[in-house]
């Protein structure tokens with residue numbers, strides 16, 4: 001195993017004989033100790049073998065398929081291959097072209113960058129075992145695409161568990177003191193985010209945020225729980241001037257803000273609200289348009305995944321989406 005890893009590292013060095021023998025030098029090094037890597041390679045090989053079986057039907061079945069229609073009694077009104085040699089020839093031409101394209105696609109998968117390191121690894125393993133073939137039964141005993149799916153699923157749940165634990169630590173820290181949230185507000189104000197103005201002095205554990213370009217003011221209020229000194233959850237409502245009812249769009253935005261994750265996290269909420277500052281210029285990440293077919297702006301916000309330890313204070317970025325694209 002480790003021998004082939006060394007070979008892969010040498011691939012990065014141009015003009016060594018080793019490199020030209022194994023894989024094309026541009027392929028990234030592969031970690032053959034990783035189970036997911038091994039299983040995903042096996043799944044690719046298994047898929048190739050399935051295609052080989054498919055291609056075996058090429059001669060004569062697939063190529064001569066148009067001839068088969070000659071033996072069917074066609075309906076009197078329709079023109080069949082039997083009525084026209086030109087049609088029959090075109091049919092045979094088309095069948096040949098389609099099947100050749102299938103072979104070409106198979107060849108390029110076989111020789112493609114995805115499989116080059118796999119073949120190099122297989123060859124080196126055969127060499128290591130003095131030319132003995134690795135799969136002595138010649139049969140696939142497991143479905144590697146199924147195993148791969150399971151492994152990826154396990155990996156995903158582990159990652160989700162890690163993120164949950166991480167958030168738990170952050171939450172406990174943020175809720176440890178009565179006034180911790182004011183520090184969050186101060187460091188947000190210092191960032192001078194364009195088009196976003198914080199209005200303090202709205203009462204205990206509350207503030208207002210004005211988006212001047214979008215013409216919206218939000219009221220944000222911290223809700224308390226008995227067992228923690230800090231704020232358990234920040235709640236957003238509209239702060240429309242007296243006599244004006246919030247628009248349908250404002251209500252939709254508030255609904256989206258209040259259904260966010262990390263409800264305890266004021267820094268997250270302030271960044272999320274800021275993402276609406278350029279509401280009328282922000283296009284949807286999915287369809288790249290400003291308005292959708294129902295003339296709606298992309299008012300849904302989805303947090304981009306970030307590495308928490310890279311910035312202090314942490315800054316969250318959001319993708320904009322139409323409700324129809326979310």
Ligand SMILES: [Zn+2]
Pocket residue numbers: 284285286287288289292298321322324325
């Ligand atoms: Zn869209």
